[in-house]
Amino acid sequence: AVHEDFLHFARRLGEVEITFIPISALNGDNVVDCSPAMAWYHGPTLLEHLETLDVTDAEDFDHPRFPVQYVIRPMSAEHHDYRGYAGAVAGGAFHPGDEVIVLPSGRRTHIEAIDTFDGTISEAVPPMSVTIRLADDIDVSRGNLIASAAYPPRAAREIESWVCWMSGRGNLTAGARYIIKHTTHSTRAIVQSVEGRLDINSLKEELGETISLNEIGRVRLKITEPLFVDWYSQNRRTGSFILIDEVTNNTVGAGMIVGATEEED
Secondary structure (H helix, E strand, O other): OHHHHHHHHHHHHOOOOOOOOOOEOOOOEOOOOOOHHHOOOOOOOHHHHHHHOOOHHHOOOOOOEEEOOEEEOOOOOOOOOOOEEEEEOOEOOEOOOOEEEEEOOOEEEEEEEEEEOOEEEOOEOOOOEEEEEEOOOOOOOOOOEEEEOOOOOEEEEEEEEEEEEOOOOOOEEOOOEEEEEEOOEEEEEEEEEEEEEEEOOOOEEEOOOEEOOOOEEEEEEEEEEEEEEOOOOOOOOOOEEEEEOOOOOOEEEEEEEEEEEEOOO
């Protein structure tokens, strides 16, 4: 009955793969080791399933995205002219010779080389951590985004998102101001409106002007400077963000981008 009831509920989530594992957290049944109390079950334990779960399907391999986390300039006699941009590949595949665009400047250039601890490589894909060297000497700093020149992300000052609220010290309401951290870039945002809340039991949206602890709501945010975003359904890294309280520096919310008002060229 539980199996069928949950399958019926999960149809509202779209096409998702579901694995059913009977467990008892209290007794540890099928959590780490197979339980003799459930001899009828012949599937994996919870830990085994988590360790073998294929998460590559969640990666976006079509739209190259590389948030710059750190600029490497050794300034040594051996590497006098070295200038590399370190970070984790957030989407697509990067190769030496690829034409890329650096945002927000909009400057275009080509990848000269891709470095790792073990040496140069010919391809970088998610979630690899690499250092990219560019063919031209242009200004790039932490928080910038190196992306495919052919498939750049959207530039937006206003975004629509589903936000999970994680603060018990106050609700999310219109007019509130927060620091928004998107990939490696941080700036400020103001809540324009709370459009509604998600009922997690029915997965239906209901009216609401505030979001309380552990609630999920649809929120419109206005950003002080453009963010370069993708929809969360396309790229979970460039399509997500966190909200940070300006006073306490605590993370108070996590968001998934579902819409945006794009900047005009």
